Amino acid sequence: MALKIVKGSIDRMFDKNLQDLVRGIRNHKEDEAKYISTCIDEIKQELKQDNIAVKANAVCKLTYLQMLGYDVSWAAFNIVEVMSSSKFTYKRIGYLAASQCFHESTDVIMLTTNQIRKDLSSPNQYDTGVALTGLSCFVTPDLARDLANDIMTLMSHTKPYIRKKAVLIMYKVFLKYPESLRPAFPRLKEKLEDPDPGVQSAAVNVICELARRNPKNYLSLAPLFFKLMTSSTNNWVLIKIIKLFGALTPLEPRLGKKLIEPLTNLIHSVLSLFIVKYLGLLAMSKILKTHPKSVQSHKDLILQCLDDKDESIRLRALDLLYGMVSKKNLMEIVKKLMLHVDKAEGTTYRDELLTKIIDICSQRAYNCLWYISILVELTRLEGTRHGHLIASQMLDVAIRVKAIRAFAVAQMATLLDNAHLLTGNTQRNGICEVLYAAAWICGEFSEHLEEPMATLEAMLRPKVATLPGHIQAVYVQNAAKLFATVLRGQEGAPADSTVAQETSQLLIDRLPLFVQSSNLEVQERASCILQLVKYIQKLQQKDVEVAEEVTALFAGELNPVAPKAQKKVPVPEGLDLDVWINEPPSGSESEDEGRKSKGKAVFAKDESRHTKPRYTEVDEKELAKRREVRKAEQANNPFYIKASPSSQKVRRHSVSKPNPSPSFSLRLWMPMSDQYVKLEEERRERNKADKKKKKDKKKREKGEKGRRRRGDSGPESEEDITPAHMVDIVTEEMPENALPSDDDDKDPNDPHKALNIDLDNCPLMDYQVVVSVIFENKCDSFIKSMEFNVLDSLNSKLQRPDGAGPHDGLIVPFQLPPGISNEARFIFSVQNIVMPQKLKGTLTFIVKTDDSSTHEKLDFKLHFTCTSYLITTPCYSDAYSKLLESGDLKGCSLKLEGVNQPFHHLLARICFHHHFSVVERIDSCASMYSRSIQGHHMCLLVKTADQTVSIDAKCDEPGLLGNVLDEIKLTFSQC
């Protein structure tokens, strides 16, 4: 036999093992892929053999190939085979492979449940360990549900090695199967005080992860953690606890004071230079949230960090600046940031800088002129990915702030004129996105243009055809809008009508370029408008004034609509959308009808936007078509721009015209924002002076105003700063009767939501006993519909599902064919564990024979001994002696005569039947320890001499102790 094994292994040793594979790959640098594919073929052959050693070797090689990027999921079944080998060596290989390539949708995972359960209860701790490690990587909801109980049992395993792994994996189980949190929590809490530091650290780890997501449920653990923090010497545990307190302190302000001392000790001891800068910035960002002023004073230092060569530090500093911005220093900070944009190397950092600038401004900028000019300056960046962001900000500001429009339009017109600088070299230059915004703003608010004709010309340049399709489409559409404005200007003037006709001719000349576009959208819009313009020209030649009609095409104002508006339209009473309103529709007409009525409900001003059908019958069709185009455009345009938080603080003031600023005539590439900084300063000075003057006059009034402002403004005293422009910010439209609700922002898929379980309002959970009942069918018939019921006593209650009455039975979740047995578990909550008790119960079931089925009943008694409330808990001898010294425990003793068995058998019996563990054994004397589910300590001193066993026992609950000793006596009297 042995010879055969040796022979087999000699055959095997010429198989390629992992090292050979690696060596082979290194020797085939030129044709690596080819070499690996022959290796995979070999592996496939090896996997077909029956020899488990060969299979394991093959799986080991696959694990390596997986790291190199080869998909090995085809071998999943073989991996399961190797996992179920009885040899640890192979089992470990199998579990490693599984942990590397199994995931929730691997279907063979279903087959592993029983194997894993077997490994978890293996007498070899490393089998259990390997199974736990593997499971932690590929646990699925099904596995979590099926194995939760087994893992929970392992949390009280005698070996700390198993305990710590079992505790740690529970977090993964909670994530996949949240129902397990409540029953497992008491035990988890208990592990915080486990004698083994590894187990303790694992428990801290798990609770910290849980508390990070739902801190309020763990506030009650704060004292326990505080104790740990002052007593633990494990740095890892300390760090975790401090992180946990970080999450808890906002909820319980008193904690903060207590924490200061230990934390300062810790901080003083950290003195590593190259990390400290980073950590310092990190810490500052934390402080910023609570004490913004103390951080403000370090502004210059933080700005310096922007120059650091380390990108991580720069990003941190940027983050910090973002939090520090206030109305007062906004312009200054942004100005500095703009300088950095120029210098910044590396697109990632520059893009980050850009988004931050926009973020800062979009939330706080109150000087919109300045903001627009910043945005325009940002367009100088080449190769940024954020053109779209800039564009949407431009649209956002222009649409919301009426007063800014004239200025914005002028800026955009310049942008359009200089479009060639933006589009520059390549197509993929993201910055050309801003032209989208520029074209739209110029078109929509064309009444503000000083030279609409020039802009129109700029928009129809042949070079536009090189832009991306969606931008061209906006160009074409807005050229039409501009055309309407231009016509109105030209017809209003007394000059001869040929000018207007020339304008039409310009469009007729240039539009065909777009009609040929390969982009459908551009093509469609261009051909529509081309036809329209041709018709207009015809009318113009007959000296008909058309400007007004053309303008009417684009009448009506666009207001921003809140992103949630559609959702918030209340359903009218009595409206049942599932009922036919009319007979089923015969054609597309009714569909169209439906769309219109919906439109009206959301967009209040909808009707005014449609053109009156004043045109002659010839145009009827075209107008309809155009309406469609317009609708399509609406879907793409800033109508749906997401609200920025600034809309929260809407100020409603009367509109006043913005002063036409001198910067209108400035060239585009000069940084204009600086000018605004200066203007702003001057304005503030003026304001102050004004205020002083007015002060006497309006003393009372101002006082009131000032107080109100202070109430709603930020941490700085901002009452000195008034908005630069009296701004009419357009609020987003919301449907009438919209209900205020904010809960629709939460992500329903967050796995941690399910773990938000209040663990304190469940006083009974500390005293739970799981009863495992084995049902065996000894008759020849099929048994089904079993219902398990117990008559609750005051002290012990069967836990029934929510909603079930106190006398309802629990359905046993399986049926029993003849001769089969199965196990079901029931949870009881127990108030008082001092006394043993018996519960009466009944089992009802249906016995099914070939021709009939009868309903039957079986009565039984459940005996809860006091022993069943004890949990095997290891204890160190020094902790044990401390416990005895404390004097809290009361004693009791017992003598057993005529016990005729070796001492170690006797100890094993006590351990097995009564859940004790041996603390120390010296000759014929042993100390033992156990703990009840309610935390009573129980200590035994067992001595033996001449067939007499004497047990001295101590416990903090004498009643419980007496009963346990009686039960021990009973055990020995039975043998």
Place this chain on the structure above:
Amino acid sequence: MIKAILIFNNHGKPRLSKFYEHYSEDTEQQIIRETFHLVSKRDENVCNFLEGGMLIGGSENKLIYRHYATLYFVFCVDSSESGLGILDLIQVFVETLDKCFENVCELDLIFHVDKVHNILAEMVMGGMVLETNMNEIITQVDAQNKMEKSEAGIAGAPARAVSAVKNMNLPEMPRNINIGDISIKVPNLPSFK
């Protein structure tokens, strides 16, 4: 939580990859490449933290790495982990490797990635830190190796002999990852007592 642990050499060749969330093989390779790209262009004397951004799982995560001789050890972690703690953990990991392989070098990792995985499994489990005490880790690893040897028993002897012969002419490479030279820059946090 630790999201991933990667070891690659100065040329970006993966020596160990352990992902605690599932990704397709292609994505994994891409993550390794991108991480190498980010980490390798950084100077030796800048800090060991890198806010990854697009990499695994978005901006909540950061990369914490150390560079030893020819190898980069990179941990991708979320905000619940402390940067210093992880740096310390990397140090423990490397020191443990050094003890287990006796003067560890890149070649050990190349040829025995399975053993490295087994050592790692005693330190980090399912993305959570299991053990930080080096002696405890080594005890457990040794005990398991002993078990493996006893299982191989007499039948394993010839295979071991052949393997020894095969290993005789390994290409020469500088041994030693050099954990001694680069002094430990992470200060050990003092205990509160």
